[in-house]
Amino acid sequence: MKDGETPRKILEVTHLKQYFNVGRADEVRAVDDISFHIYEGETFGLVGESGCGKSTTGRSIIRLYEPTAGRIIFDGEDISSIKGQAELKTFRQAVQMIYQDPYASLNPRMKVKDIIAEGIDIHGLADSEASRNEQVNELLKTVGLDQSHSTRYPHEFSGGQRQRIGIARALAVKPRFIICDEPISALDVSIQAQVVNLLQELQQTKKLTYLFIAHDLSMVKHISDRIGVMYYGKLVEVGTAADIYTYGVHPYTESLLSAIPLPDPNYERHRQRMVYAPQEQTGKVQSLREIADGHFVYCSEDEEALYRQKLSRKKQSVSTGSGAI
Incomplete structure (x- = not known):
C-alpha cells in the first residue's frame, strides 16, 4: 500500500452472532454480536482464552458454520448470499484456513503430495500430472521442505513439519485471505517462532491477508498490525498491536x-497477576x-x-x- 493511500477493507464483519442450541432449552452464545474489519495486506490478531469464540468466528467467516445473524462481507460481497456450490467453491479458493492441530488436520492415509494437491485437483489448477507435481514441489520448497518429502506420510514428520504441510495445502489454491486458527499452539516454543516467521515471509511475497487467532497475546502482538481482544463471545477491545500491548485499558x-x-527473574518473582472479575450487568447499553x-x-x-x-x-x-x- 502506497503512502497516503486509503487502506481497502477486504473483510467486514458486522453484528455477527453464532448461537448453538444445547439440548432443548439451553443456548450457547459462542459469538455474541461482534463487529470488526480487516484491511487488505494486514494481519488482524484475535486473542482471548479458550472458549471465548475465536475459532467459531473464523469458522463462521469461512462458512463452516452458518451464522445465526449478522453480515460478513468479503471483497465487497455478502457471503450469506452465496448459495450454489460453484460460488462457494470460488469463495473457498480465495479464503483458506490453517488449522490448530497439525496432527489431526492431515489425513494419515494420504501421501503429502496428495494432501497438498487436494485443492489443486478440486479447483482444476493443474492440466497434467507433471504440472501437479511441479506445483507440489514448488509449494514444499516455499514452506521449507524438500521435494523428497512428497511421497511420505504425515506420521513421518514432526509437528512443525506437519504444520508446514498444512500451510502448503492452504497456499496451493493461491488464496488472498487466510484464517490462521491457533496455528502454533500445538507446537514447541522453539518451533513457534519459525512458523510465525514463515507466515510473515509468505505474507510479503504472496500479498496475503491474515486473521491470526491465538491465546498468546505476546505472539499475537509480534505478528499482528491490529488486535481484537475477545471475552465470552464479545470483542472487548480493538486497536493497533502497539496500543493494545502498551495501553490496553x-x-x-x-x-x-x-x-x-x-x-527477568526479579520481575517474575514479584509479578502480580491481575484476575478479571466481570462487572455486574447494569442494564446500560x-x-x-x-x-x-x-x-x-x-x-x-x-x-x-x-x-x-x-x-x-x-x-x-x-x-x-x-x-x-
Missing part, C-alpha cells in the same frame, strides 16, 4: 497482559466505543469518559517512564 485486556512472562483514534473499548456511554481518562493516564505514565497505571 479494558480490565480483561489488562489481565491478559499481566500474565505475559518476561525473561454497551458497545465498542472509540476512546482514541483507532482504539475501541466495549463499554457504556457513561464508561467511555472513564476509559478515555484511564488511557490518558497510561500514556502519560509510559512517556514519563514511571510504568503503566
Whole structure:
C-alpha cells in the first residue's frame, strides 16, 4: 500500500452472532454480536482464552458454520448470499484456513503430495500430472521442505513439519485471505517462532491477508498490525498491536497482559497477576466505543469518559517512564 493511500477493507464483519442450541432449552452464545474489519495486506490478531469464540468466528467467516445473524462481507460481497456450490467453491479458493492441530488436520492415509494437491485437483489448477507435481514441489520448497518429502506420510514428520504441510495445502489454491486458527499452539516454543516467521515471509511475497487467532497475546502482538481482544463471545477491545500491548485499558485486556512472562527473574518473582472479575450487568447499553483514534473499548456511554481518562493516564505514565497505571 502506497503512502497516503486509503487502506481497502477486504473483510467486514458486522453484528455477527453464532448461537448453538444445547439440548432443548439451553443456548450457547459462542459469538455474541461482534463487529470488526480487516484491511487488505494486514494481519488482524484475535486473542482471548479458550472458549471465548475465536475459532467459531473464523469458522463462521469461512462458512463452516452458518451464522445465526449478522453480515460478513468479503471483497465487497455478502457471503450469506452465496448459495450454489460453484460460488462457494470460488469463495473457498480465495479464503483458506490453517488449522490448530497439525496432527489431526492431515489425513494419515494420504501421501503429502496428495494432501497438498487436494485443492489443486478440486479447483482444476493443474492440466497434467507433471504440472501437479511441479506445483507440489514448488509449494514444499516455499514452506521449507524438500521435494523428497512428497511421497511420505504425515506420521513421518514432526509437528512443525506437519504444520508446514498444512500451510502448503492452504497456499496451493493461491488464496488472498487466510484464517490462521491457533496455528502454533500445538507446537514447541522453539518451533513457534519459525512458523510465525514463515507466515510473515509468505505474507510479503504472496500479498496475503491474515486473521491470526491465538491465546498468546505476546505472539499475537509480534505478528499482528491490529488486535481484537475477545471475552465470552464479545470483542472487548480493538486497536493497533502497539496500543493494545502498551495501553490496553479494558480490565480483561489488562489481565491478559499481566500474565505475559518476561525473561527477568526479579520481575517474575514479584509479578502480580491481575484476575478479571466481570462487572455486574447494569442494564446500560454497551458497545465498542472509540476512546482514541483507532482504539475501541466495549463499554457504556457513561464508561467511555472513564476509559478515555484511564488511557490518558497510561500514556502519560509510559512517556514519563514511571510504568503503566
